[in-house]
Each structure stands twice: as structure tokens, then as C-alpha cells.
Amino acid sequence: MAANEKIKEKISHLPHKPGIYKFFDENGIIYVGKAVDIRKRVSSYFNRSAQHNKKTLKLISQIQDIEFTIVDTEADAFLLENNLIKQYQPKYNILLKDGKTYPYICIVNERFPRIISTRNKINDGSRYFGPYASVTTMNVVLDLIRTLYPIRTCTYNLSPENVDAGKFKVCLEYHIGNCKGPCENLIDETTYNQNITQIRSILSGNLSVAKNYFKERMAAAAEEYQFEVAHQYKQKLDLLDDFQAKSTVVSNTLSNIDVFTITSNDKCSFINYLKVMNGSIILTQSLEVQKKLDETDEELLATVIVQLRHEFESTSREVITNIELQLPLDNVTVTYPQIGDKRKLLNLSLKNAMYLRKEREGRQEKNKDLSEQREIRVLETLKKDLRLTELPRQIECFDNSNFQGDNPVASMVCFKNGKPSKKDYRHFNIKTVVGPNDFESMYEIVTRRYKRLLEEKQPLPQLVIIDGGKGQLSFAVKALKDLDLWGKIAIVGIAKRLEEIFYPGDTLPLYIDKKSESLKLIQRLRNEAHRFAITFHRSKRDAGTLKTELTEVKGIGLSTAESLLAKFRSVKKLRELSQDELAQEIGQRKASILYNYFHNVA
Known part of the structure; x- marks a missing residue:
């Protein structure tokens, strides 16, 4: 059964139910999609080909098999699609970088708990906060906690038996005031755990517990005329106020909200994610997503929201976005605020997405300008080295290939503005020459190439390079003269052994500096023409061998x-x-x- 008939047969048996579908080529899964109605969605790929872009048409041309999975709801299809994309990473699906592990702040499950950073989340009873998209942000929070609270950093097993037995001695951290010495029972467990409780509140985004505690202690110390102690608590309050001032977005009334915004150009989308708790941004992430099938902003953003919420373990029941979209997640509401504090928050996220877009597009434009400048510089150098009358923006290079006189073929490669223009590459089967005659073969292919360009009124190159010595160059010149193109196109030959450049009629070759960019460009053209000719010759020779053996x-x-x-x-x-x-x-x-x-x- 032919492939297209097999696909039609598959589609006719697809269900009218929600689920996911998988497209396969000969090597495996190339695309995973979701649908409210699987048969209608899959059929649309094949029934509306005129409406598809080139990328989608290429996907369709590679489909050799289809599989599907039925689920109960559209929300289930959404989540299953996301999991399968992460598992198989199909080449036509949007793929976010999933190999990266983000850090957590961990309150270790032990007596006199430590506060550490880790990328490994283990189900051992410890309390994890995060993950944090930025290590810098995480370290700021850790530094704040360690400044506010004297928490131990040692890894001793501080069981009551070990401590009472006097197995441990206080270290330098105790003497410089960073630890209260639980290893020698210099701080009781209840007091230590009060600090841990406040740390949990800070890591959860709630600073009020710690602030109230420090205010009470400061007031009590002042009443007892312990002004140095009161000042210490005042410094801790100032640290919390400073941290909150840098983190507060618009209003303390905003709590547990996810904000996603998107802006796009033809090739990429730029997305920003803000996680807000108690009026503070506790996480921010901006990313660039390459479009694979010219997906809409709605499709891209919905996919990214599901994945980022999963990666950062979000439990927010409200998602704010700048475009309307269907997000089939249970107990999650999508809003598009137009005024008020939430609108200010949305604008802040969109500003981050726009900044990323401007930065990336500016970088691409700069790289493009630098590349164009380099290309012009190389072409100017080539013009000077070869004493050309005009800039060689289009260069064509010819090469012959045969094996012991069999299957003679030739190739022509074309570079435009110093870069390969592969759509202009040409293969030639030698038609008028019998036997291994490279000179006559070169005359034939040069004649055929430029006779056709003249007939089709196509632009001619400014420079022609012949891969060979004086003999092949002279026959290429003869072809140009017979076409009345002599003097209208510059032509040179390059000999392989010493990289000598020959001009028509000159007895002595030109030697270009081996480090010259212009020589490197000529060598690239020569090597590409040789590779292109050899590949064609090998395939033709293999075809001949097969026929001979079979017959x-x-x-x-x-x-x-x-x-x-x-x-x-x-x-x-x-x-x-x-x-x-x-x-x-x-x-x-x-x-x-x-x-x-x-x-x-x-």
C-alpha cells in the first residue's frame, strides 16, 4: 500500500474525540499535537494544503504513520501533549530547553535545620522553596536570611545524645557571630526553631511575621534602655524594608499570581513570566522561542505557560496575559486586565518581553551588518588582488570529475556576496565529449552554462574560476569568445598543487598571500565545486555499477x-x-x- 493511501486509511479510522496525535517519519516521532476532535484536526493537514505555509507542507510530506491517544477532556490533552513533547522532543514541535535544573532554597529536615541551596529536590521531609530562575536572585535571598538569623552551616549530626556527650566544639562561625552554637547547647531548640519559622515566612513571600517580631524586640530593648540591641533589630528591619521595596510591584494586595506576556516577529516569540506573591516578584524569567511551523501567539503562549508552570511548580489559580487564549487547566482563570494594579503588573511583564526582543533583534542586526561588512571587505580585497574592474558579487567556479574515463561529469557552484547560493549550483553530464578529455569537457560546460544565461537573460557573474591549469583555462576562454562574452566576464584558473592563479595569456602565475582572505575565498569556491562534482560523479557511478551487476x-x-x-x-x-x-x-x-x-x- 502506498504511503499516502496508508495515511488516508489511518485518518478514516481516527475518532471524533479529544486527545493527542503523533506523526511519524521513518526515524520516529516528528510532531505531537492536541485536538478537541482528533479526526477533524488531523484531516485538516491534508484537506487544506493550499492554506499551509512551507514549513507545514514539509512536515506533511514526511508523515509516514499516525498514532493517537484518546483522553477525557481538552485539559488532559493539553497536559499529555506537553509531557510527550518533553519526552520525545519532536523536531517540528516548540521545544523549551528542559535539560536545565533550577536551584531551590532548602530548609533541611534535621534537628537545628540548616538553610542551603540545592538543585536536587529529594523527598526526605525537607522544605524546598523555588525553583529560582536566577541564581543571583536566590543568593540575594540567602544572604538576607543569613544576615538576619544566626543559622548553623556545619553538617554535624546534632542529636541530643551527641550534643549532651560533648562530641562537638564551636567553630569560627560562632566566634564571628554567624552561629549561636547549637553544637554545644548554647541555644535552645525552641528559640532556634522560632527563627526557622520566620525564615519560612520570608521564603514564602510573607515578610510581616519577621517584621513584627523585630519591631516587638526593638521596642522591648528600647524600654529596657538596651539601645545597642534595639539598634541591631532596627538594622534587621531596615534590611527587610529594603528587600521589600526592591521587590514590591504595585500593591501588597496582589498575591499568588502568574503573569505571562508575549511579543513576536516572523521567526521568534519573546515571552516573559513573572511570579507574584504578596505583592512581590519572587521569580522572573524571559525566553526566546523559535517558531517551527509559524505558530500563532496563542498556541505558543499556551504551550509555554503549561511548561513553565510545571517547571516552577506554580499553584497560582490566576494567570494574567496580554492576549486572549484558551488555557484548559483545572481551577485556573485567565484574565486580561485593562486598568488598575494588575494592568500595571501586566505592563511591567510586557516591558521585559519587549526589552528581550529589542536586545535580540539588535544583536542579530549588528551581526548581520558585521557579516555584510566582512563580505564586502573580502570582495574588495579579491578585486584588488585579481585586478578586477568591478566588485565580484557573483562568482562561479567550474570543476570536472571522472573515474578512469568513465561517467564524466562536471559541476558549477555559485557564490553571491561571498556566500554559497546553492539554488544556483548546477550539475552537468558531459554529452559531446568521448573519453577523459578535461579540456573539451570544460569547453562544453562553460558554453552550455552561459549560452543558457544569455537565452534566459539572466545576470552574468563578474568572475569565473576554472579549477585546473592553463589548458582547461584556455578552453574556457575559447567558450567565452565563441559566445561573444570575452572581455565582459573576468576569468582565472587555479592550479591545485601550489595554489597558483593563472590569467588567460599570461605565462607566469599570480601567487596570492597564503593568509589572504581573497585566496581563502577562492579555495572555498574550488573545494565546494570539487565536492559537488565528486558527489554527483559518485552517485552516477554507483547507479552504473548497480545496473551492470543486475543485468x-x-x-x-x-x-x-x-x-x-x-x-x-x-x-x-x-x-x-x-x-x-x-x-x-x-x-x-x-x-x-x-x-x-x-x-x-x-
């Missing part, structure tokens, strides 16, 4: 050999076929002959 099998004629060649391309693939598979192509009798030949069956 030597008694009972296999030329037409049968050509038919098998057109479909399977190599003897190796034919050898791997079973007799029944061969019979489907050439009939039972010939299949038996060929199978016995390949496997030496008497």
Missing part, C-alpha cells in the same frame, strides 16, 4: 534493473529484501532468480 544476472533485463534502481537505489537495499518483497516488485519468477543470486542458493 549480469541471467533472467534480469535492463528494464527490470532500471525499475529496481529507481526505487531502491542500491544493491545493498535489494539484498536485504525477502523473496516475497522482491516478488511484489518484479514477479515471482524474477524474484526467485534475483534472491538466489544474492544469497548463492543453488
